[in-house]
Every structure is written in structure tokens, then in C-alpha cells.
Amino acid sequence: MKKTFFKKLFLLGCILSLISSCAPTSISESGRIPVIYLSEAEDLIALDQIEALFNEAELSENPSPTMLKIAILFAKSGSPKRSEDALKLITPEVLRDQKFIEYSLLKIELSLRSHDPNAAKKVINHARFELLESSMSPKNRQRVLSLRADINNELGYPIEGIKNLTELSLLLESQSDSLKIHNRIWRELTSLPFDTLSECTKDKIYSVGEWCNLARQMRNSQNNRDAQMSLFLKWKAEESQHPASQISPSWFVDLERKWLPYTQVAILLPMQGQYRGPSQTFLDGFLNAYYELYEQDNLSLPEIRVYDTSVQTIQKVYSDAVQEGADIVIGGIRESEAAALSDLTIVSLPTITLNGINNSESPNSANLYQFNNAQYDEILQIGTKAKRLGFKRAIVIFPDQNWGYQASRHFSGYWTGIGGILVNQVPYSEATKDFTQHLKSPLNIDLSEERGVNIKRFVNSQVIALPRRRQDIDFAVIFGYPEKARQIKPALDFLYAADLPVFSTSRIYNGIYQDDLNRDLGNIYFTSMPWTMPKQLPRKLQSNYEMHVAYKQLYARGYDSFLLLRNLETLKLNTDYTVFGATGELSLVNMTIKRRVQWAHFRDGKVRSLP
Template identity: 30%
Template sequence: MPARLCPIILICLAALLAACASSPTSTLGELPRTPQATTQQLLEQADSSDPQKAALLRLSASDQSFQQGDLAKSREILALVPLEQLPPAQQIFASTLRAELALAANDPQQALQALQHVAFERLGELPVEQQVRSQLVSAKALEASDQPLAAARERIFIAPLLSGEEAQSNHETIWRLVSGLPVTTPQDSTDPDLSGWLALARSVKQAGTLGQQQRAIDNWVQQNPQHPAAQQLPEPLVMLRELADRPLTHVALLLPMDGPLAGVARALRDGFLAAHLQAHPEGSELQIELYDSTRLGSLDTFYRQAQAAGVQLVVGPLEKNLVRQLSEKDELPITTLALNYSDAGQTTPPQLFQFGLAAEDEAREVARRAWADGHRRAIALTPRGEWGARVLDAFRRSWEEAGGTLVAAQALAEPVEMANQIASILQIRNGESRSQSTDGSATQPTRRQDVDFLFLAATPQQAQQVKPTLIFQYAGDLPVYATSHLHAANENRSQYLDLEGIRFAETPWLLDPQLPLRQQVERQWPQAGGSLGRLYAMGADAYLLAPRLNQLLALPDTQLEGMSGVLTLNPAQRIERQLPWAEFQDGEVHSLTDYPVE
């Protein structure tokens, strides 16, 4: 009899061992199971269960609501679960769900806080599915918190646990994260996979031409054949390798040589040509041909002539009406880098790229800087009219996306009205100031305390009135962040003293007199050291962009360090700029090197 029972005993023992191996230990606790009931049924069952089972049922119900998109219900149910009374497995599950809910509410900091629970020390003991879920939400929260390197590290760690579409998506996201990092990001010798990803990104971004990038990819793959990115190149790099390695040999500059924009066009042209001469002092095969846009019969005629001449890229036009005309076409026969912008939201042909000194870029830069400096509530003064409205809208959007509040905004008043305007927007209260305080002295008027800073877009003359007026209205302590338009770049000490303490975004060209290209240009055109320098910088950056437009398409997170700012391409194929910062101090402009451009 015992002999006949032995096989049964062995089978039962094997089943028991298998169950133990596939489920958490008793001290770790049980994870919620996929429910076979509705949320309401789970909650009703929880109400009549013992505390331990009730917690499991409510966790299942909360997760089910989350998966169904009912975030409010999920939060409501999760709040009923006593987190600290749960075993570690359930604490991890609940904290992960809390993090997912926080991310859904656009609160990555709260998500990261939820993932700091001590129970996560035992995450590696849980089933793979839970490990992946917890670490993916961690990676997403890190990215949303502007920690791309940490996010990439997290995704690289979990990559071996993924398969199918989830693995592919994770792979592409790793590349997107590392390719957006500065080339100065240090290698991580403790993690060979991360180190390899960083080396790949650095080699591609440091390569100048498309052909050099292709060779850099091939060399990296040859040196790292076992790396995940070598075994499966990220899609943008596949695109780069597939692009024809055809060097740029013929460019047309389409600029107005007569009329009101002729001075602007000359500065752009000279900046472009100076950058070319600096890059190729001994000459090159690149042919640069100038076309006068004021003498065009039509754009269609120009493109036919340019195409017949073998032009591969058009840089221009500058006139906004001509850029609008190009934007209305379904396609262009030649890739074009326009030096102005069409109307916002206008659909454009795929061959059209747009670049300019957009004030909207600077407004977004103010929002980034002020947020990084810890400010959360703003007021704004911008010029009247369409230009001021666009600048204010760009600031508002960027500021509110970051989480800031725009408390009030007004169009700049005339100088004689500015004192009353600032008193109104800051709600200067005299209150008891007209009476006497308890010690017999007059009290001082006070401003509203619910604002952290003033966003200012103004001309030098307008801006000179703002700071003294703030001081006059007992608000001299209010920080002011401005666009570059208040900087005349004329080294006028008395004018700069009126701007004391104002921080502003500015082109690298005007903040660094030691730039070799600026020095070279100034020797021939001294005006390049003043406010016109921004246009020379833009012309030089047009030359920088010319051979790299396809690369920016293939690597959309690529950043080019230009003379007018750090350049990136947005999904609408518009070049956006990030600018460094400066401050007026003691009648001089001082660069703020403590805030590097991202």
C-alpha cells in the first residue's frame, strides 16, 4: 500500500514545490489577482471579508478602475486601503498604482515619492510582471521629472524582462532619452549597456555630416556587436543609414537685396558666408548662389530655374508673405529653409523648414528659467498688438504646462501711465500708510504678495521705465525676467543702470565677445557687435543647419549649438532656440553661467 502511494506523494510534493517557487513567500504576501468580477462586486465582497482579504479585493478593484480609465474611482478605492498594514507585496502593488495615478494627474514628483516606499527593496522577489510594471512607471516618472539619464538607466535595467511590442517600444524610448542628452554626459563604467548607449549617441551627434554619422554608426556597431542597440538599431538610426550620402554642393540664398528688409538680408547673407569661410578657409566644393527675392517674377519660376541649375537647398525667403505662399503648396521641388515663419497652425509641405529669431522661443525660455529658479506665480507686461499677443501666448502656454500660474497680464502702457499701471497690476495698497503707525512713523505701502516675478517683453526704452517704476511703487524687490528685446547691445552704462537686476535671455553671439566667428565678422562689419549681431548669428546658424536638416528629421532630439542659441527641430519642422542667460549688474551685462542651456 505504501509503495503504491509513493508516486502520488511525489507528485503532490512536486506540485507544492512548484507552487512555492511561483508565488511570493509568506512574509512577502500575496499579490492581487486579475478579478473575475465587476468593481462593484469586488467592493461588496470586500465589505463582508476579513481585513486581509478585504485589502486584496480593494486593491483589485482600484486597479480594475485604473485600467478602465476611471481614475477618480481608482483613487477613491485606493484611499480605503491601509498601506502600512499590508504585507510587502501588496505595499509594492499599491504604491505602484499610486505612482501611476499621480503620473496620470501630471504629478511626477508625487509618483516618485510613492515609489520610494521601503517595500521596494523586495521588488526583485515578485513575479516579473510586477517588476516590469513598477519599474516602467518609475522610468516614466523620472522622464517626466526631467531626469532622462535616470529614466534611461531604469529602462535599460528592465529591457531583458520585456518581449514583443513592449520590448520594441522600450528600446526606441531608450534611444530617444540618451540621444537627447548633452554630449558631455559622463560614461557610466558600472553599467556597460548604458555606457554603450551613451557612446553611440555621442559618436552620432559629434559627427558633422550625414556621411560621417553613417560611418560613426557602422564603427560603433563593429566595436560593440553584442550590445542591444547593435543587434537592433533604433529606428532613427536605421533612417540615417538609409539616407543617401549625397554631399551638399549647391545652395541658393533667396533674400531681398532692395527695400525695407535689405539691411536685415545683408546681415543674414554675411553671417552665412562668414560661417562658410570659417568652416572652409581653403575653399570647398559648395557653390553658394544669391538670388534677389525682390526681383522674382514668381516663386514657381524661381524654383524651376534653381532646379535646372542644380540647386539642392534653398535658404530663404525672408519675407513673411513669401513664406506663407510656400506653406500653402502641397510640396516643393527643392528642400527649403525659410528664414521666417508662416502662420501658426498652418499645414506646410514636407520639404519646408522654418527658422527665425522667434520671440516665442525667448518667452518659452523665460518660463523655463523662472520655473528652474523656483518661481510659481507670474504677472506679465507685453507690448500691444499682434507681436505682443504672440509672445504672451507662448509664455502663458509654456508657464502653465510647467505648472505655473499667470496671475495677471497687461499690455504695456505709455510711459506717463506706467506708474498707475504697475500700481494696479501689483495692487499697491496704501491702506494705513497715510496714517501713523503705533510709534508715530508713517507706514510704507505694500504690494500684493501672491506673485513671484514679472515677465517683461519690451523695447529698451520701455524697459528703462519699468524697473525705476517698480522701485517707485515699493516693488523693487520683484524679480524681472525678460526677452532679449530690452538689450540694445550698445554698452550704454546709464541705460543699463536703469535695467539693474533684470535677467534676460540672449544669443550666445552677443554674450561672448571672444567667439572667433564674431571677432572675424566684427573686423569687417563692426555693427555685428551691436543688436544687428543677432542677425549675423542667425545667418551663421542657417549655414550650420543647411546640411543637417535630414539629420534633424531622423534624430528629432538632436541639439545643435549655434550662435543664436541651441537649435532643435520641432514636429512642425520649425527650428526652436534655447538661449543662455544674462543679468544687468552695475551698468554692465553679466552672463549667468550657473544656468547652462539644456
């Protein structure tokens, strides 16, 4: 190969190395060690030069060592796709140990960037890579542990990820870096269900088990900051050698902050007419959480006052609550009421609305928080999961009710916005009984049957023509409650779509184990609220067993509203802080309460939590 080629390669590498040296090398605030190869910004001039080098290197007899340099140059110049192309031309067996490490790290970073943790896991668990790991430089060992944590979290093995981070923290010399890792560990722990934390306390690794024990104790008292502080100080004294005792996560520092708790809570609900049932259900859930707090000793409880918005405007009722000494307001369960609160000239108290505000994500007032009843956050999770699975084309089946059209619009907007294609949107009415006929046309079964008839008529009457569904659908999304979903999924199976992946939201499951009925929901993946899954909460909700799913979810939102008012000041401090509630993991982003939930799967009539 010509000397000029190597000269160009060397000079270009020097320039990009100089640029890369300006990138951050310390651990980020998110607790991650920065990637060393990937760049988000494209360097078009450099890419043209690298492309020429790539073409020349392809012609060499042993391209692997040179192609590795070119793959790294592509990655550093902002072209991960071309970096992957270059890696495919490398024979890793011929690389020397140091180059093999570089090759592996680049491949892992590219795989994680493409949301393919299984590919990353295959590389990081390669026998040669594991053998070399013990002899790596301290920086590379730290980087590998950080990558292992990312891989385990992506694959749904959070405790394994926490083990990686615990080991990583022991290798760090900087106290500030250790704090960032401890903050990351704590964020991971606060997102885990209660049963996972309980199981993790038995871990054989002392530091991991005690991390989980601490998180479990905090979860048990997350509506009581004073109790949490007392428990932490007791734990800290008993476990003085634990890393979290020596360098405590920032969450505990913020827990020590003193602020006056809300002492008079005004709840604004329409307690008469058609909204009486929903309002009472919400209130029952709220009081469920309130009385859990009441059972704890030596605690000053807030006073609860309920104001009826059935006969007076919510503006008038809000004004009355302010004049009577309320220091926080929860209400606006109707969309019109939430909008009226948003239109107030002055929202003088912290106010949590219970419905959408002009279809806006962020309320206008600095005191107005939105705890929406929409499924928007769950819909985003469905879209994100489908995207990561490599799906492109979707069909959406939804009820022809306001919430159904809203859910379909949300999914359509998000899915097409990230490059997906919506093949069809199929509404159904409450009166629909035969979903086999209803779904024939959207799946093109009717056209396939017509082709079969024509073949028999004009070609060969002895031909057995089996209908086929359209093949340009990657997955289906069903919006609906269990009663209708139990009719829709069997209809899809009958119409030759049993192999089609199906996703749904939490409304598809009522939290009751009914093996015989739930068999009809087989193989549906859905976003599940913690209240529906055994032992995901410290205490089971006390809702009526026979309630409809919609009412049970309303009860759970009442419960979570109490948790929010008890933790609102903490959530305001940092968007990374969360509360693990009955409806999901709750956080505060731009004055809006966001929900993140776990995944579950129907199989053989049973519901299984997924990692």
C-alpha cells in the same frame, strides 16, 4: 462587512480586470512600459458602483486592504482624482508585501500623471519598496525601471534615466522590445547638450559611457552624414559587445539610406536697404556652418548662390533660382516674402522659409518648410513649466512693438487654453525709464497707497501703513531684451514682488557674462539657446561679441539653417529625430521646424544651466 459588499467588489473587479486585459502589455513605440492601473476613458456606470463601495468601505474598522482595491478600480475606471482620495485613507504599513507593491506602483503612476515627479520619487525610493524590488516579478522589475527613467527625466537627471533604461534593456527577451528601448535611449541622448555628453563618456558603467561616446561622435559631425556613417561603423567594430552595436537604434538604419545631397543652394535675401544688416548677419551664420563643413576632408560641398530680393519680387527671384539649377531654397526673411512663397501655385523645390506664413503652423505645400523666427515654441515651454509648478494666475509684461504684442497674444492664447488666468497684460514703450511708476497700477500698489493715506486721514494719523501688491498673481512673464529686463525686475522687487516667480525667453540673455549688470536679472528663469551657454555646442559660434541679442540670434538661425538643409531628409523620416542646433533642439512636425531649448537661471549675476 456584509458578504454582498465583497461580492460586488469581486464582480466589479473581475469586469474591470477583463477590460484591462485588453490593454497593450508590450513596450510601446515610445519605449515605455504601459501603465497598469490608469485609464483615460471614464466608465460612468462603473464609477457609480465604485462610489457606493467607497462609501461602505469608509465605515469599516480596517479599510486599507479594501480601499486599495477600490483605489485601483477608480483608476481603471478613469477617475484618478477619486483614486487619490481612496489612497489617502490607506495605512500602507498594514498592507502585505504584494499589496504594498501594488499601492506604491499606483501612487507612482498617479504622481507622474499629475506631473509631480518629486512625489513619485519619494514613493519609489521608500526603504520598504526598495527592499522588495529584488524579489519582484520580472514584469514588475521592468515596470519599476521604466518608471525610474520617467522620474529621472522629469526631474532633469537624463543620464540617470539612461542608466535605468540600459538596465531595463538587459532584462528584455524580445529583440523588438530591446530596439524600442534603444530608440528611446538614443532620443534622450540626442536632446542633451554637448558638454553633458562629454561628461557622460566618463561614466563608470561601460554601456552608459559608450552610449554617450557614440552620441558625442555623431554630434561632432551632424552636418556630415558620410562622416557619421564611417564613425558609427568604426565604433561598432571596436565595441561589438555593446547593446547598441548588437541592436542598433533605428536612426542608424535610416542613416544608411542613400539619397543625393543637395548640391546647389539658393539663398533668397534682401541685401539692400534696411534689411541689409539682418540679411548679412543671417548669411554670416549660415557660412559659419558651411566653413565648418569645408574644413572636413574628402567632402563634396554644396554650391551656395545668394539672390537679392531687394529690387525684384521674391517670386521672380525664386523662378530664377529654379531655372539656374538650384535643388533647395532658403529664404523669405520678411513676413511678406514668406507669405508670397506660400501663395505660389507650385513650390517645385524643397524650400525653407524664415518667417511666419499667414500665422499658420503648417504651410500648404508639400515642399514648403517653415523655420519661423517667432518665440512661440519657447512660450509654450514657459506655459508648460508654469502649469507643472501649479501656477494659475499670470501677469505679462511686454514691449509695445509688433513682436511684443505677438508674444503676449501667443502666451495668452496658450495659457488660457490650458485653464490658466491672465490677470493683466502690461505693454511698455522703448522710452519708458521709470518702471516703478509704470508697474504700480498693474500691481495695485497705487490702490494700497491710497488706502494707507485714508487710514491715516480718517482713522489714526500715527499708523504706519506699508503698501502691499495684489496677492492674486502666481507668476510674471517678461518679454524683452536685457537692457529693459534689467530695469523691470528691480522695479518688481521694489514694488514688493521680489517673491514673485519670473519667467522669460532667450531674448533676455546675450550670451555675455556680465556679473555686475546681470545681478539686476536675479532669480529670473528663462529658456536659453545653446549658443549662449558654454560648451553646449561642439564648436563656439563666430558671431561678433558686440552684436545685439537680436542679431546674435539671427546669426544662430543662419547657422541652424545650414544644419537643417544637411539633415532635412533625415528629419522627414521621423518626427522623433532631432538636430541639436545653436537655437535649440530642432525637429520637423507638420512641415514646421519646432525648437526645444534648455532652461537657465540668473543668480548672483551669473547664469546657471538647469537640469
